[in-house]
Structure formats: structure tokens, C-alpha cells
Amino acid sequence: MPSSLATDLPDDDGAERGPRGIQSIEVGGQLLLALAHHGRPLPLKDLAREAGMSPAKAHPYLVSFQKIGLVEQEAEGGRYGLGALALQMGLIGLQQYDPVRLATPLIEELALETGLTVAIAVWGNRGPTLVRIAEAPSPVHVSMRHGTVMSLRDTASGRLFAAWLPQAQWQPLLAWEAEPVSAKDLVPILAAVRAEGLARVDGTAVPGVGAIAVPVRDGSGQVVLALTAIGPSAKVDLGLDGPLVGLLRARAASLSQRLGYRADQAAKA
Known part of the structure; x- marks a missing residue:
């Protein structure tokens, strides 16, 4: 049977809930939404609060986002802002x-x-x-x-x-x-x-x-x-x-x- 990341399978109670996603991506995405909403770099504590999570929970997501260019961390002050990939995606989206x-x-x-x-x-x-x-x-x-x-x-x-x-x-x-x-x-x-x-x-x-x-x-x-x-x-x-x-x-x-x-x-x- 073919597999996919998102399927329309029924839940355990038999009710169809629509496409299933990856919860960790949705959770981490709240950090990106918070950065986009504020439009400026934020300290870890403030960013985590805006995303509704603790700094300890937010940090691993930010590390992964940094590795792929979605987030950058300032050398001085350590604040987090949107990275080059996020900016490129935004520009491409606007062009479309x-x-x-x-x-x-x-x-x-x-x-x-x-x-x-x-x-x-x-x-x-x-x-x-x-x-x-x-x-x-x-x-x-x-x-x-x-x-x-x-x-x-x-x-x-x-x-x-x-x-x-x-x-x-x-x-x-x-x-x-x-x-x-x-x-x-x-x-x-x-x-x-x-x-x-x-x-x-x-x-x-x-x-x-x-x-x-x-x-x-x-x-x-x-x-x-x-x-x-x-x-x-x-x-x-x-x-x-x-x-x-x-x-x-x-x-x-x-x-x-x-x-x-x-x-x-x-x-x-």
C-alpha cells in the first residue's frame, strides 16, 4: 500500500478528521509565525513566550531552523530572526x-x-x-x-x-x-x-x-x-x-x- 506523510484515514473512533500532518512541524512553525508577526529579531525568552512554549522547548527547533536557513541568530545579543531561506521563500511567494x-x-x-x-x-x-x-x-x-x-x-x-x-x-x-x-x-x-x-x-x-x-x-x-x-x-x-x-x-x-x-x-x- 502506498504511504504518504498526510492521509485521510479515519481516527480510532472511525470519524474522518481530514489530512494528518506532522505535529512537531506545526509546533515549531509557531516560532516562525511569531518572528513573521513581529518583523524583528527576538531574544529566545521572548520568542518562546510568543510561540506559547518554554525556552528549553523552543531552542532545539531554532537550532534545526538555523541549519536549513530558516532562522539566523545574531552574533551580538543572540537574538533570533528570520534567515536567508525564509526571506527567499517570502520573495518567491510574493512573485507568485x-x-x-x-x-x-x-x-x-x-x-x-x-x-x-x-x-x-x-x-x-x-x-x-x-x-x-x-x-x-x-x-x-x-x-x-x-x-x-x-x-x-x-x-x-x-x-x-x-x-x-x-x-x-x-x-x-x-x-x-x-x-x-x-x-x-x-x-x-x-x-x-x-x-x-x-x-x-x-x-x-x-x-x-x-x-x-x-x-x-x-x-x-x-x-x-x-x-x-x-x-x-x-x-x-x-x-x-x-x-x-x-x-x-x-x-x-x-x-x-x-x-x-x-x-x-x-x-x-
Whole structure:
């Protein structure tokens, strides 16, 4: 009979518990999770405490991790930090993550959960551009399709990108707006977006249609895409403390974390 490290065999009581792993790896992995969470080297005592074990139990794991490059120990002070192999694995993992690919199933779920149309916008050569659209069960009667370029002034996606991109990058694109607008006109609007951490519009692009856009960031803190919920004004709760904003923020934060973004480190910068 073929053998494997993880099998779907029943437990002694006959109940199938799912794949079995190697417990010692899972236990030792708590040390790596603690180092990743703190983002800095830690003394043995503190690291062991964060991993929920004694220093005597943690030390053999750290010795093994050092041998394969997952952990390094400082020559002075003896603190433990992530090693070269761990850093290489992290970089390779980030390279494998395509933000749009990761976000695509997410917007399908959000459309069903909220009853709104949810879109992914990225920054293109003419500004914020829709690259994926998940239609609501009752579609919004707005002209949106893949490749649509969104207004910088009037749409939530446009305001979101303009708020965090250098002005020199988006100011020339104001010439494409349907009506004349200057960068000075956008200053208070974009300041509000940065203060709130998202962009909200109601009827500015299309009367009777509201939208909320939240940023998704990569490991460097750059906004790589906008998650935008769009629907009839009566159905789009624009309240900052409302359930829709809370849901969008949570999903964007989870996606940003998968792309290597750490909000705690950004706050310290």
C-alpha cells in the first residue's frame, strides 16, 4: 500500500478528521509565525513566550531552523530572526501572487453577499481602468465593461488612486475629464479620501448611483488595485461605520496581507 506523510484515514473512533500532518512541524512553525508577526529579531525568552512554549522547548527547533536557513541568530545579543531561506521563500511567494488573480474570486463573493456590482480597477496609462466586473444579481444600469477608464474627479475608483499617487502622475490625465477640472479642485476631495482611507461618491458620475472604493496594497505599501462596490444610491450604505464599508475594508485588508502588506509596520513608518 502506498504511504504518504498526510492521509485521510479515519481516527480510532472511525470519524474522518481530514489530512494528518506532522505535529512537531506545526509546533515549531509557531516560532516562525511569531518572528513573521513581529518583523524583528527576538531574544529566545521572548520568542518562546510568543510561540506559547518554554525556552528549553523552543531552542532545539531554532537550532534545526538555523541549519536549513530558516532562522539566523545574531552574533551580538543572540537574538533570533528570520534567515536567508525564509526571506527567499517570502520573495518567491510574493512573485507568485498576481493581485488581480487573487481578487477576482473575491469580487464574485462580494457581489453575491452585498447584492451590488463589484469591480476591480487598476492604474493604466489613461488612469483607473476596470479589469474585472462581478455583476450584482440585479445589475446596475451603468455603462461599465472591462477596459472602461474611470473619471478621476467623479468616480470612487478615480479618487482613490489620485489620493495616493503622486500628483505629477495623474494631473496630465485631467485633460480627459468630461468637464474641465484642475488639480486644485481635487485637493479637498483627495484629502478627505486619505483621511477616511477610502473613497465614496453618490450621484457624481451617474445620478442615483453610489459607489465605495477601498485600496488594496502590496508589500511596499503601494495601492495596486481598488475594490469598488457600485449600486443604486438607496442600496449603497455610504456610512463609514456601516456594514458595507466594514466588509470592504476587511476583504481589502485580507488581500493586502496576502500581498505582503503589513499595516502595523506602515503605521510605524
